[in-house]
Amino acid sequence: MVGFLIIFLVVTSAIFAEQISGYDPNLMDGMSASMSPSTDHLMGTDQLGRDIFSRVLYGGRNSVLIGVTASFLGNLIGTVLGAIAGYLGGKLDTLFIRLSELFMTFPQLVLVLIFVTFLGQGVSNVIIIFAITGWMTTFRLVRSEFLSLREEAFVEADRAFGFSKKRIIFRHLLPNTMSPIVVAFTINIAIYIIAEAGLSYLGLGVPVTTPTWGNLLAAAQAPVVVEQYWWLWVFPATAIIVFVTGVNFIGDGLRDVLDPRQRTRGSKSTFKSALKEKLIGTRERNS
């Protein structure tokens, strides 16, 4: 599929950044500062003479890493809380639900900014903040899944065997909720990469010493860059758009394969139209 191809290309080029780029991303070369794209420097150079192509490659490494780690952690929080709330119910359930509502009331970027004020900047802080502010969707998915699963016969059988709650939750119920979790994981990666770009563009994300796609875009804070050095922000942004589109495609594809219930409602789809749907992509982003 298209999505996997895109992701494969981006990830391998990020891994093999040293071999592909040919330049050190932090090497400042005063002789070739602010050059437009040429065969020497595929994507041009910035005001300090650093090669943009290699910075985009290395930036991809960090951006993807942040997106994947944050998404994993956020999903972990959401899954654990969702499993507990869904299986045990009661006061704990109400508490977690209220908590998730509380977090969901704020627009994500504003919430992230509030946390940045209290925790400060830095790669690990960004990841932690993203995880704290992005667990709610997974939590709700897992919780509702658990609510319906816990009434199933096999769970009753487990209880009759006298298995502990922990064992029932993690060994028997969790594997059955894996597919929505995987879909949420994929889609969150896309959301976090865009969020990182926005945060770093504002100068409030990852420190400038670590190249990320967002930090590269932060160069466009200066009007002169927007006006004259278009290659400084067009290429990193293109990288983001391509990668995120790819991730979204995969997310949609996975949803269609893993979770037949969530397919577009009301459409009597043939195999061909389902495939088409998959390729074009039909994801809702709750904004």
Add this chain to the structure above:
Amino acid sequence: MIPMAFSISAIIFFASRLSPIDPLNSLISPDAAADPTNLAILKERLGFNDPIIVQYFNWLMEMFKGNFGYSIQSGQPISEILALRMPATLELVLAALIISTTLALLIGLIAGANRGGLTDKTSRALAAVGISVPDFFIGLALLNVLAYRLSWFPTGQRISPGQETFLDRLPHLVLPVATLSIAMLAVLIRYTRNSVLDTINRDFVKTARSKGLPEWKVMWSHVFRNSLGPVMVLIAFRLPLLVGGAVLVEAVFQWPGIGDTIVEAVTVSDYPVIMVVSLLIAVAILFASFLVDIAKSILDPRVRLGATTE
């Protein structure tokens, strides 16, 4: 809604107490702070020695009276800052909301009505890409092409020196509003389309058609009206933007709105400002969800406020 507002205000208040910055430092000159008795007097007078619960309710009372506190950075009253910034944000977000909603409903209806048609295909492809584009990138692209290369529009900010009337400001408004509208469009179009598709296959639409109603009337008074519900919810949840501002778009265009205020405040850890703004946003969101409930009951008579059935 009311208990939620109180718990959010409590969380914001106690979080600010945990913050490492001591607000006293910005209130007292270093010379005076050298003498601990001065600090103690100030603390007593400002109520820092009261139990924290009492402090919280005092703070809440002041908020209700309209005293939002002072910015650490500039010493300005926060209510003054808000009064200065709020009109800019309102102008920007309101215009974008109106434009994007009108366009999205129109395109979504056409796309949904002619499933698989040209409008449908184009809008879906655009929506798929649109979701993956960071909104500030749209702003940067528009700036580069329309403002710098073609110089059709000013490159940012709200007012040029010497131009005061609304007509003078209008050109400044075009690009930010366009950016924000485009950013909002993708999701909204897709949502409208799916909602229209949902309704179009219902039985009552078939009934309307078999009665021999003209197609536009079926579309307008049966399909469109009934598919508005879920779309309304999405729109209502964007209303808080009116208070919170569009952080990234405002940053790109140096638009002096609330979003810009938030970024400034976070950059210098001006947490009284952040507290007040986030509290306002929270209240706005709670109010919006209240509006959603009302709008739902108007659109759909089956939903009754306060009904116990779910």
